[in-house]
Amino acid sequence: MAKNNGISNETLVFPAGQTLKAKKLPQLIASFAVSLGAVAAGLTTAWPSQTGEDGIKLSETFKFPITPEEFSWIGSLAPLGAAVSCVPIGKLSDIIGRKYAMLLLIIPFTIGWLFIIFASSVIYFYIGRFLTGFSGGAFCVMGPMYTSEISESKIRGSLGTFYQLFLCIGMLMVYALSKILNIYEISIMCGIAPLIFGIIFFFMPETPTYYLMKDNETAARESFKKLRGSQYNIEPELSLLKETIDEIKRNNVSFRIAMRSKACKRAIIISYGLMTFQQLCGVNAIAIFITSIFEKAGGSVSGNDASIVIGGVGIIMVGLSSIIVDRFGRKIIMIISIAGTSISTFLFGLHFYFIEEIDITNVGWLPIVSVISFIISFGVALGPLPWMMISEYFAPETKGIAASSACLLNWVLAFIVTKTFINLNNVINTYGTFWVYTIICALGIPFVILLVPETKGKSLEQIQRELSA
Numbered sequence: 001m002a003k004n005n006g007i008s009n010e011t012l013v014f015p016a017g018q019t020l021k022a023k024k025l026p027q028l029i030a031s032f033a034v035s036l037g038a039v040a041a042g043l044t045t046a047w048p049s050q051t052g053e054d055g056i057k058l059s060e061t062f063k064f065p066i067t068p069e070e071f072s073w074i075g076s077l078a079p080l081g082a083a084v085s086c087v088p089i090g091k092l093s094d095i096i097g098r099k100y101a102m103l104l105l106i107i108p109f110t111i112g113w114l115f116i117i118f119a120s121s122v123i124y125f126y127i128g129r130f131l132t133g134f135s136g137g138a139f140c141v142m143g144p145m146y147t148s149e150i151s152e153s154k155i156r157g158s159l160g161t162f163y164q165l166f167l168c169i170g171m172l173m174v175y176a177l178s179k180i181l182n183i184y185e186i187s188i189m190c191g192i193a194p195l196i197f198g199i200i201f202f203f204m205p206e207t208p209t210y211y212l213m214k215d216n217e218t219a220a221r222e223s224f225k226k227l228r229g230s231q232y233n234i235e236p237e238l239s240l241l242k243e244t245i246d247e248i249k250r251n252n253v254s255f256r257i258a259m260r261s262k263a264c265k266r267a268i269i270i271s272y273g274l275m276t277f278q279q280l281c282g283v284n285a286i287a288i289f290i291t292s293i294f295e296k297a298g299g300s301v302s303g304n305d306a307s308i309v310i311g312g313v314g315i316i317m318v319g320l321s322s323i324i325v326d327r328f329g330r331k332i333i334m335i336i337s338i339a340g341t342s343i344s345t346f347l348f349g350l351h352f353y354f355i356e357e358i359d360i361t362n363v364g365w366l367p368i369v370s371v372i373s374f375i376i377s378f379g380v381a382l383g384p385l386p387w388m389m390i391s392e393y394f395a396p397e398t399k400g401i402a403a404s405s406a407c408l409l410n411w412v413l414a415f416i417v418t419k420t421f422i423n424l425n426n427v428i429n430t431y432g433t434f435w436v437y438t439i440i441c442a443l444g445i446p447f448v449i450l451l452v453p454e455t456k457g458k459s460l461e462q463i464q465r466e467l468s469a
Helices: 025-050 053-062 068-096 098-104 106-117 122-150 153-160 162-177 183-201 208-213 217-228 235-250 262-280 283-297 303-328 330-357 366-382 385-393 396-442 444-451 460-468
Strands: 011-013 019-021
Touching: 025 068, 025 122, 025 153, 025 162, 025 183, 025 217, 025 283, 025 303, 053 068, 053 183, 053 283, 068 098, 068 122, 068 208, 068 283, 068 396, 098 106, 098 122, 098 183, 106 122, 106 183, 122 153, 122 162, 122 208, 122 385, 122 396, 153 162, 153 303, 153 385, 162 183, 162 303, 162 385, 208 217, 208 235, 217 235, 235 460, 262 283, 262 385, 262 396, 262 444, 262 460, 283 303, 283 366, 283 396, 303 330, 303 366, 330 366, 330 385, 330 396, 330 444, 366 385, 385 396, 385 460, 396 444
Parallel strands: none
Antiparallel strands: 011 019
16 A cells, blocks of 8 residues: 555555545535535625615615614624624534534525515514524534545645635625626525525535544445545545544543643634634625725726626636645745735725825726735635635544634624724725725734644644644
8 A cells, every 4th residue: 555645645556456546526526515505605795795885775675764874784794693603503513413514504594584585674684694694604614624524635725715616606696696686686596595505415425524523433434435436445544534533532621621732722823813814804894895895986897897807706716726725835825815915905995095085086997906906816815725724723623613713703803894894984084994904914924924834735633743743
């Protein structure tokens, strides 16, 4: 047998000289299926962007008044709901499994969209946005975790970008549908998405890691066969994963005690840091208020057209990220991504400075160039990689709760950014708001250089040893 390079990147050589590799197609199909949950989350994220400035289209369609302050809550309650779901979904997934935890999310997701579709007052929107955000945020935890536990290490990075890719697809669907549908009709389409996810994902296997955590080696073996192919000898991979989990169980301690380990402390610092820089670059403010931002910017491209262009560019860049992340490594791509994102928010702020302070109005090309640059930079690494990397940094016994807590921080910050965007614009002007995002985002460069280890091509066990060193 070839030298073991980790749990899941082996090529097996049989006595007769036959070499058989694990099949990648089943892993791709399972990653695709679970990422349909990200489409539903993307629809939730982008939905407010098509409701008009201060929700005027929403008010006209549903026939009741909405104040600017009420609309800011409609936009921000989804991230708040996401924050609430992050920790309990991690614990639930350890009890009933990754698969059934995600299938259970279809219930609040559907109920939330029903509240929005049949809204007769702002309260309905509040409840609907909170519930859809709750479910979407839970997918942010479970989707990358599921993918990391079913995939071989040599393609784990590429498959790990699926979540952000499908999130962008969901957002683009809202932007594109706004050209032919009103916000009520868009809401109905959004409500169908979780049901489609449930139907397809129902036929996917549970992760081998979960089964072994529950001492069900037979089920874990069957899961591996479904994911690697029935002709692939999964025994070495199964034995190594079982040995790792058994060792963890022998040394099982409470999460509070586990946090005292060097590996867990470093994983928490890295995960919290990456989530902080991802959100405080202002991405959710741009995603949710993109149409009104462009209307205020007065550029040469309308808000609706700009949102479609941005959604398309986002998909292309995340797709590119899935190709290059396992070729060039996470760290260098992340540094380049953060630098580009910082420059882009600075340029966007510069445009608003021109029109708000010195009345220069002949730079209508700058907003679309700045935002496309932002989406390119953000989409190649800062968007997709933190979600994938936090699933790599934590050991199985702490992954559920620790990764969930990092996700909690992410969504709390998303809520703060979304809720305060309009308020900051009123206090320090729009250009000041974007320049605040620039400064915070730029601090991520030394953070990644000094603290974030490279995980390219490494098994989850190798990563844990490196974090403990």
